[in-house]
Amino acid sequence: MKLGEPSLDQIRIFLSVAEEGSFGGAARRMGRAVSAISYGIAQLEAQLAVTLFEREGSRRPVLTEAGKGLLAEARGVADRVDALLAKTQSLHAGLESSVRLVIDVMVPGEVTAGVLREFRRIFPTSALTLNIEGLGAVAACLLDEDADLAIGGPVIGEHPALERQAVGEVELVPVAAPDHPLAVLSREGRAGPDESRDHLQLVLADRSKLTEGREFSVLSPLTWRLGDLGAKHTLLLEGLGWGNMPRAMVAGDLERGRLVELDLPERPGAHYRLSALWRRNARLGPATSWLIDAFRDRLAES
Template identity: 75%
Template sequence: MRLGEPSLDQLRIFLAVEEEGSFGGAARRMGRAVSAISYGIAQMEAQLGVTLFARQGSRKPVLTEAGRGLLAEARAVADRSDALLAKTRSLHQGLESDVSLVLDVMVPGDVTAQVLGEFRTMFPTVSLNLFVEGLGAVVACLLENDAQLAIGGPVIGDHPELERQAIGEIELIPVAAPTHPLASPEIAPGESRKHLQLILSDRSTLTEGREFSVLSPLSWRLGDLGAKHALLKEGIGWGNMPRHMVSGDLARGTLVELDLPEKPGDRYTLSALWRRDQRPGPATSWLIDTIRDTLADCAD
């Protein structure tokens, strides 16, 4: 038997009859005559060679076994068509079809989760590509056109190809395990230089030759902030960490904040960055504003 291919309109009629529970209800919902609804169902049944609804006298149409089996597929096709139309309308209205975002590793995970959860609700048709990088690698994603928007730190100053808007800051504090020698009170000036310092390294070459809050000539460079966190808790060296990331450790006593004479802690300014030749669209602009507001709420 050669099967026909039902049209999208016939699939929508099928779904309307099932959801409304009657041909008359489907007709009212779709603004059609009942005869048009009956004809659409009959045509679909003829093309597929199955009976979709059991219809006896004046009883409401009831899905047959075949109808129940095809319902999910019909709904999936209709949903994909709706998504296609929604994205097309968004493109006509100037909304981005996708956004690539790169975040500095210093951005709190709770902020990221909250903002992206709201983003999914606000812009259901916009695809999101998310990258997480550190230091100059954040800016490198923009310069290499891997991302349209970056939330990055102060390690890269004004760049001729980028626009910058400050949106918040992260407090960095020196920490170590409670058994570390630098955890003792009244540390003498220069004592920190005698101990291994754990430093976040830059995958890019944009900060080559530059150091940030590095005091000790004894250092390990790590490309992952999570690995640095784990080594600090094991008592392997000392280093700066975002306060929000170690607040639980400070409360539990698994890490302590160091009182060093050099005061190596810092305020890490976060900025939204984008290429000057790519003006932020509605979804990108929303991300900038919402990340700024969420960071401010967390600070409060």
């Protein structure tokens, strides 16, 4: 048996009758005559060679088993077409079809999650690609055209190819495990000048050529370079060294005593300033512009 190809209009009529529970209700919803609704259902049944509604002996159409089985498929077809039309309308309105975002590893995870949750709600038709990088690698993603927008730290100064807009800051604090020698000295108030130089410092490695050879808050000549902030966090908890961490990331550890904030004369902690970065020759669309404002708002609240 060769089946016909139902039209989108016939599928929408089918859904309207099923959802309204009557031909009259479907006619009112779609602004059609009842006869047009009835004809559309008859045509769809002829195309598919099945009976979709039981009509005899009842004033209201009731879905047959075949109708029930096809209802979800019909709804899926209509939803996909609606999504296609919404995305097309967005493109005509200047909304980005996709946004490639790179975020500094220092940005608190709950800030990022909160922003992206709202992004998904407000811009459902814009696909998003997220990358997490550290230090100079954030700006490098932009310069290599692997990202459209970055939320990055202060390690890249004024760059002729990049625009910058301040969005907030993250507090960094020097920490160590409670039994680490620097933690013991800090508790006793005996951490003298240059004491930190005698102990292994865990440092976030910069994978970017942009800032190759530069040091950021490195005090000790004894260092381990780690490419991942999560790995640094784990080694700090294990007492393998000391290092700076975003306060938000270690707040729970400090509260439970798993880590200790170090009181060092050098005051290696800092306010890590964050900026939105984008290429100077790029035009920001509405979704990208919204992300900048959203990160600024969330960081102010955190």
